[in-house]
Amino acid sequence: MARSGGTSPRRPGRASHRPPTDAAGLPDGPVRTSTGTVELVRSRDDPDGVTVVVNGVPSSHLDLADPTRLDFEYMQQMAVVVDRVAEPGASLRVLHLGAAGCTFARYVHATRPGSHQLAVELDATLAELVRGWFDLPRSPPCASGRGRTHRARTPARRERGRRRAGRLRG
Template identity: 55%
Template structure:
């Protein structure tokens, strides 16, 4: 039998997180207490684990791929920099919360399509307030297309519908928008979920490589050898990526050791893959990009 619904609750209680199943605009989410960390919580959206938060430690990233993204960014940008970060995909804002703690001068916007989920997350978790962190409700592509050129230093794409990123957020046309919005030396980094055949990862790498001069990939060796389903971090920039020896060492030291591929390796990996085009998907719906809970 499936898991029984424990409770329904309305947002806005102001009492912090509480276990239960909650109605959101796109279905339901479930907040589950971490049994091993006294202040830890797991957020599931429509039955799929989406985020982990430790209220006592914003620098704790339980999901491996998030640690890889953080390590890549830290190898590229000094921690005293006033980073301008755009997160496409919100969840519990784990990565935004981490960057707020490690880059205290950062200014961040999180784009989340589900307005009710955004309200709940603001209610549950200790998120920085505007202007340090704003949550903007809207569809990721529509919001990205509306932004001014050269206004971000980092764009993180971590958007999933069940277990796949919508194709409209992976195409050449979408990636051109990301490149346009990034300032010189900016980093575009995506969380790519793929199966053992690695078709999606190869096509995403080819697509990002067609727009950016430099690319990098981070994943664990088993994933890159096609032995399991999992996450691959793919990044693009007009500056070299992933060349820090310290990054390679740090990636080996995690709970799931990972390796970094720099541009030449990424391009060999994606050599025979077709880039992704808008023609392969229907145009995304345009959702008004209102701001909520901006502090």
């Protein structure tokens, strides 16, 4: 969990319009899921922060009050890429493979309103628990299953498949 310069990047004025999740309602200790366990780890030094630990591995970190705060370095890097591929605030079509706490989906929802998102999580129970615990927005819908299956259903993939099929027939 790398933090740039010892602090999390904060983007003033870009926070979600949704009220923060109440940390008091989150479970203590491991909770069984379809593929193992999930645990929500909180720190006294960071009352709004929650680290989602899946099967003993820290998988994502959420700031319950600020969805633009990304503590994991890989998520910060993904945010840089997303922020460079389109104009600030422009909506995008995003497919999240491995949703865990939906941290990045929350980031996209807060920084790019109107984006169409689909979060795919292999563990159906985890997806259901996370949606309830963190009061996630309706977008992205959380689907369970294998990422490859859902990736094949995206509009760009279907169109590429049609073009490829047309070349093969001709």
